[in-house]
Amino acid sequence: MRNKTWDVIIVGGGIIGLSLAISLRKRGATVLVVERGEPGREASHAAGGMLVDCSAETPAALQPLAIASASMYPEFAHELEVESGTKVDLRDRGAIVFPPPEHVHERPGFTLASLLPAPLAELEPALAEPERPAFYLKERSVDPRALTAAAVKTAKNRGVDFSSGDPVTAVNLSDGHVSGLRTAKTSFLSEKVVNCAGAWAAQIACGSNAPPVIPTRPVKGQMLCLVMPSREFIRHVVRTPDVYLIPRSDGRLLVGATVEEAGFDKRTVPATIQRQRAAAIALVPKLANARILEDWAGLRPGTPDALPILGATETAGYYVATGHFRDGILLAPITAQVMADVIEGHKPEHNFAAFTPSRFT
Ligand SMILES: Cc1cc2nc3c(=O)[nH]c(=O)nc-3n(C[C@H](O)[C@H](O)[C@H](O)COP(=O)(O)OP(=O)(O)OC[C@H]3O[C@@H](n4cnc5c(N)ncnc54)[C@H](O)[C@@H]3O)c2cc1C
Incomplete structure (x- = not known):
């Protein structure tokens, strides 16, 4: 894979990185997911799987995305089940x-x-x-372990490439634009990198000067x-x-x-x-x-304002989709859709100004 170039490289194979990889691949992009361990074994493996779209604890700014994502779930889960042959136990008893x-x-x-x-x-x-x-x-629940396992299979079936067991250390820049990333053992080429490293997102360096602040x-x-x-x-x-x-x-x-x-x-x-x-x-x-x-x-x-960090950073070609705190399983389908729109240069259907990475700089 050394000299291959991908349209998009995603750092982190949790439910956010996996859902986004599938969404981008469905739109025709070539995608590599770089995971330091095994995909889907961190927060996405530990989650309860409640799909809470209406709760006193959900920040008001997140409510529209939460509601939209909850409504996407039956189709999202069904597609993963059909494509992977894995049941994800989507329940709607409330x-x-x-x-x-x-x-x-x-x-x-x-x-x-x-x-x-x-x-x-x-x-x-x-x-x-x-x-x-x-x-x-009226709300649903899902089995996050089964869901991430189904997402890994679906991504592989659709031709998403994976590099597992090797941590990303830094995003590489060339003339201020993303050119790929470095891992502990190798490097990969792409003009677009998305940081989906969950709680570890802040640890990934980017270029040498003034990297975007990703305060997870x-x-x-x-x-x-x-x-x-x-x-x-x-x-x-x-x-x-x-x-x-x-x-x-x-x-x-x-x-x-x-x-x-x-x-x-x-x-x-x-x-x-x-x-x-x-x-x-x-x-x-x-x-x-x-x-x-x-x-x-x-x-x-977690993030300082308890809202996810979604969108393009000020570094050309570098994107972030993380900080989903207690709702990452719920928010996976809408995050994948919104981020795929942004990465493709389309205006997303949903207003996500409140989640922009630049709010911390
Ligand atoms: C106990 C618990 C209960 C929860 N319950 C719910 C719930 O009921 N409903 C809900 O919607 N959400 C729930 N959540 C929240 C949800 O689990 C998270 O918001 C969601 O899993 C975040 O997904 P992610 O892909 O961003 O992170 P993760 O699943 O943590 O994935 C990040 C990935 O990045 C990888 N990574 C990190 N650093 C690097 C690196 N340097 N190089 C390469 N890869 C790297 C990690 O190994 C990991 O696989 C719960 C969480 C917990 C802990």
Whole structure:
């Protein structure tokens, strides 16, 4: 691959880099994904997979993109399933949300009574305190591990090239324009490079003087996975201010997640995992005997204003698509579409002025 030139090189094979690679390839571009480890094993592997398009925690500036991306999901997931032969467990049972009291009144149009399609005891019989006020939200969930595996297969099937196990160290410039990138072992040629390195995006150097500022930081999330007593034991996503539960169709139940400023530390802490398990049992007492299948931690790509960084930098040919923080699984389809438009020089359908990389310079 040494002397080959690609139309676009993407740094990072998480769900953002993979979705963008597929989108660009579908439009005819030649694409190389350079991943320092194995594609899809970082934040995108650790995620819960809730597709929350309407939440008190979603910044207002992100809401339109979140809604657009959520509406793209059925087609996005279907295409990946068909092209890869991998099921991604897209579920649409909705979410039952126990909000903190202040949020009950904050959001116009949300009334507790009108948003529950049936009594709580019927929707989720295993929940403790069935008379507790709750919202029902029509939202989906997906299995991010299956999704990224499907995206890797789809990208390969479509002819996206991969270089794995070799970290990108710097983006190369020639006369102020991107000419490719350097890795620990080699270099690759392209006039367009997209930094999709998630929480690590800030570590990639660019040229020698005044590189674009990409202020991502890792935000740790610890989670665990329980085996439900039966596959339909919990059917909806359930969220409280303390913990959330995400059922998978195969009978797994994810319990998460912490939001911690802990640097690049991906170790789980037994006491934290036990605290999350206890919160799940307080919500659903019959989980007391459920076996823990696995626990893990991942690093969300956080940014100073909690908004993603999307678009062209001031360095010609250098683009960024990162900083998706808690919503990168949800935002993958819209990010791929918007970024592919920008890279091809088209005006994107969505206004993403709030996400421009230059806001930090
Ligand atoms: C516990 C937890 C729960 C979450 N739950 C949800 C949820 O329910 N819904 C949701 O929408 N989102 C959720 N998220 C957020 C979501 O996981 C992220 O926003 C999303 O995965 C970011 O994708 P990414 O591709 O940018 O990053 P990543 O998946 O981290 O991918 C970045 C890739 O870049 C590679 N890389 C880094 N540096 C280099 C380098 N120098 N050279 C080459 N490659 C490099 C990494 O190895 C990695 O594979 C959750 C995250 C966590 C941790």
